[in-house]
Amino acid sequence: MKLFETIRNIWKIEDLRSRIITTLGLLLIYRVGSFVVLPGINPNELANLEAQTADGVLGLLDMFSGGAFSNASIMALGIMPYISASIVVQLLGIAIPYFQRLQREGESGRRKINQITRFLTVAILLIQAPGYLANLHATLPPSAFVNSGWGFTIPATIMLTAGSMFVMWLGERITDNGIGNGISLIIMVGIIARLPFALVAEFGSRLSDGGLVMLLVEFLILFLIFELAILLVQGTRRIPVQYAKRIVGNKQYGGVRQYIPLKVNAAGVMPIIFAQAIMFIPITLAGYISGDATNKFVVAFSNFGGFWYNFTFALLIIIFTYFYTAITVNPQQMADDMKRNGGFIPGVKPGRRTAEFLDSVMSKITLPGSIFLALIAILPAFARIAGVDHHFAQFFGGTSLLILVGVVLDTLQQIESHLLMRHYDGLLKSGRIKGRTGGGASMY
Numbered sequence: 001m002k003l004f005e006t007i008r009n010i011w012k013i014e015d016l017r018s019r020i021i022t023t024l025g026l027l028l029i030y031r032v033g034s035f036v037v038l039p040g041i042n043p044n045e046l047a048n049l050e051a052q053t054a055d056g057v058l059g060l061l062d063m064f065s066g067g068a069f070s071n072a073s074i075m076a077l078g079i080m081p082y083i084s085a086s087i088v089v090q091l092l093g094i095a096i097p098y099f100q101r102l103q104r105e106g107e108s109g110r111r112k113i114n115q116i117t118r119f120l121t122v123a124i125l126l127i128q129a130p131g132y133l134a135n136l137h138a139t140l141p142p143s144a145f146v147n148s149g150w151g152f153t154i155p156a157t158i159m160l161t162a163g164s165m166f167v168m169w170l171g172e173r174i175t176d177n178g179i180g181n182g183i184s185l186i187i188m189v190g191i192i193a194r195l196p197f198a199l200v201a202e203f204g205s206r207l208s209d210g211g212l213v214m215l216l217v218e219f220l221i222l223f224l225i226f227e228l229a230i231l232l233v234q235g236t237r238r239i240p241v242q243y244a245k246r247i248v249g250n251k252q253y254g255g256v257r258q259y260i261p262l263k264v265n266a267a268g269v270m271p272i273i274f275a276q277a278i279m280f281i282p283i284t285l286a287g288y289i290s291g292d293a294t295n296k297f298v299v300a301f302s303n304f305g306g307f308w309y310n311f312t313f314a315l316l317i318i319i320f321t322y323f324y325t326a327i328t329v330n331p332q333q334m335a336d337d338m339k340r341n342g343g344f345i346p347g348v349k350p351g352r353r354t355a356e357f358l359d360s361v362m363s364k365i366t367l368p369g370s371i372f373l374a375l376i377a378i379l380p381a382f383a384r385i386a387g388v389d390h391h392f393a394q395f396f397g398g399t400s401l402l403i404l405v406g407v408v409l410d411t412l413q414q415i416e417s418h419l420l421m422r423h424y425d426g427l428l429k430s431g432r433i434k435g436r437t438g439g440g441a442s443m444y
Contacts (some may be wrong), residue, residue, distance in 0.1 A: 003377060005303070006080070006419070008175055009419055010315065010418075010419065013418055013419070013422055015418070016179070016415065016418040016419075017267055018350060019179040020172070020178070020179055020415075022173075022177050022178045023174050023178030023179050023185065023358065026170050026173055026174050026178060026182075027170075027185065027189050029170060029176070030066070030075070030167060030170050030186055030189065030298070031066065031163065031189065031319065033068075033073065033074065033075045033163070033167075034065065034066045034067055034068035034071060034073050034075050034167070034190075035067075035068075035071055035073060036073055036074050036075070037070050037072050037074075038073070038076075038156050038159060039069060039155070039156075039159070040146045040147060040152050040155075040156065041072050041136070041140075041144055041146070042143065042144045042145075042146070043071075043072075045140055045141060045143060045144030046070070046071065046144070047255055048070055048139050048140055048141070049069045049070055049072060049136065049139050049140060052070075052139055053069055053070040059304075059384065059394075060077075060276065060304060060361055060394070061080065061280060062194075063077055063190060063191055063194050063394060063400065064079070064080055064187060064190055064191070065077070065078030065079075065080075065190055065274075066078070066186075066189060066190030066191075066193045066194075067190070067194065068190075069113075070322065072136060073163070073249065074159045074160065074162070074163035075134060075161055075163040075164065075166070076160060076163070077125060077129065077163070077164045077185055078164060078167060078190070079167050079171065079187060079274075080277055080280060081121050081125050081164055081166075082117070082121045082122075082125040082164070082168045082183070083183075083273055083277045084124055084273070084277045084278075084280075084281065085117050085118075085121040085123075085124055086117055087121040087122065087277060087278070088120060089113060089116060089117050089275050091323075092329065093327070094323075094327070095115075098260055103333060104239050108403070116166075117229070118168070121164070121165070121168065122161060122165065125160065125161040125164050125165070126157065126161060128160075129156070129157040129160040129161055130153065130157055132160065133156055133157065133160075134153075146418070149347060151390065155265060156234035164177070167186060168183075170182065170186065171183040171186050175187075175371060176301050179411060179414055179415060180407070180410060180411035180414055181410065183406070184403070184406075184407045185407060185411070186406040187273070187407070188403055188408070189404055191400045191403060191404060192404070194394070198389070198392040199392065200390045201392060202218070202388065202389040202392035205389050218388060219391075222403055225376065225379065226403065233390055235263070235265065235369070236261040236262060236263055237257060237261075237262045238259040238260070238261055238262075238366050239260040239262060239345060239358070239361065240258075240259055240345065240346060241259065241343045241344070241345055242337060242344055242345070242346055243261055247440070258343075260334065260358075262329075262358075262361060262362060262365060262367075263329075264363070264365050264366075264368070264369040265321070265366075265369040265370075265372075265373060266324075266325045266328055266329050266366070266369075267320070267321045267324035267328065268324075269402045269403050269404050269405075269406040269407075271316075271317045271318075271320035271321040271323075271324055271370070271373060272317055272373065272377050272402055272403070273312055273321075273403070274320045274324070275316035275317045275320055275377075275426060276313075276317070278316055279301065279309070279312070279316070284444060290348070304380070305380075305381045305384045305385070306381075306383065310378040311380050313374075313377065313378060314374035314375070314377065315374075315380050317370065317373055317374040318370040318371065318374050318376055320374075321366060321369065321370035321373060322366060322370065325362060326370050327368050329362055331354075331355045331356075331358035331359040331362065332355045333352060334354075334355070335352070335354035335355035335358060336355075337424055338350065339354070340353055345357060372396050373402070376401070376402060377402065380393040380394050381393075381395060
């Protein structure tokens with residue numbers, strides 16, 4: 001069979017085999033760490049915390065952390081603080097000349113940006129960790145704590161900070177020595193860890209009310225949404241480029257027409273992850289503020305089935321789609337490269353006019369792509385209105401499904417590139433796997 005032959009080919013490639021084993025081993029360490037409870041907390045007294053994270057924004061945060069949040073784990077804050085820091089640094093790259101200069105310095109600038117991002121991550125963790133501990137004190141019974149006061153808060157804050165930084169380190173090691181993007185895979189594994197419980201909960205609820213036919217309909221709809229998500233990730237518009245007759249290296253171009261594939265969703269799932277990280281910030285800060293207005297705000301933005309939460313979430317996704325597309329796709333550089341290689345778009349003058357044309361095309365195709373992305377992201381709210389169990393509803397589109405689709409396609413694309421480099425057949429008989437980016441670029 002094709003599947004077993006492909007697995008044998010993967011196992012024959014020593015470098016690929018080593019990378020896959022390394023990736024699985026590091027992901028296993030992450031999953032084990034999510035069950036290590038903070039010292040000083042009785043793990044048998046976490047029922048109230050699990051009930052609190054069964055729904056709402058805290059449920060999403062628990063899903064992103066792979067259940068570590070509800071386990072009061074040393075990795076409870078997960079990877080989201082690092083993503084929040086990345087958002088801030090990338091925004092600074094637009095507004096502050098110093099960061100713009102770093103972005104142009106190549107590898108040395110990238111290292112400095114990574115260092116700044118890590119320091120900012122620690123600062124965010126030092127703010128979020130006490131908020132998480134305050135929530136534990138408010139949620140769990142006093143018997144859950146071996147001791148209280150600063151003797152517990154300071155060591156626990158340090159451990160929560162170290163735990164999230166360790167998760168970040170695991171992600172970087174996967175990216176460098178494994179297969180796929182480490183941060184993306186860590187988020188994906190956390191989501192997949194919740195899927196069996198969601199399936200059992202939905203099956204149990206449908207079995208109790210005799211709605212097995214409805215369960216089948218739900219799976220058919222989920223399959224359709226999955227296909228739409230793949231189309232969104234892979235969709236492109238091809239721009240024809242005509243090359244004049246010239247020789248580049250050992251290749252001769254004589255009136256050859258090639259195409260530039262512009263992605264309908266060039267930003268991938270990053271707008272959803274960015275928007276989700278932003279949606280977590282107000283709830284975190286609300287723990288330090290009291291008052292009726294604050295309580296109403298917390299209620300409105302803790303209900304991910306509510307109108308204001310989903311409206312804000314969708315709007316942020318559209319904004320971040322344009323933002324991330326702007327920093328990943330550079331029409332001016334594409335136009336300069338074309339002109340340098342003797343290429344031009346038929347009917348468009350080379351140089352500035354070409355850059356303006358490409359920018360106009362990207363703006364036009366990004367708008368429907370961003371709206372479609374936002375609609376898929378808020379589908380879980382409609383699934384809940386239709387009576388789907390809130391655990392399973394998170395996989396009806398939304399953050400979960402799009403991240404799973406994007407990360408799986410990118411990882412499979414990297415595996416396929418290793419196979420094709422060594423003259424083995426790819427993972428599919430017809431065509432090649434298309435990830436979020438043409439070259440399998442990482443999310444960060």
